[in-house]
Amino acid sequence: MNPSDLIQVSAAMDDQRLKQIIRHVVARDTREVIQIHELNAEIDATVNKIHTLRSTIANMIKEIEV
Secondary structure (H helix, E strand, O other): OOHHHHHHHHHHHHHHHHHHHHHHOOOOOOOOOOOHHHHHHHHHHHHHHHHHHHHHHHHHHHHHHO
């Protein structure tokens, strides 16, 4: 085997390694980052509003029934 054959074999191996690396590269994660503490605070606020509205409606119904 002459030196030029070794260079071609080496280049082919490098090309093959590059293809393997490209296949294993993970795509960039573009999902939205969710701030869980902020989301939980919003949920708590919404639940409190719902509770207040339910109490208000229950009081209105009591007033109507009397």
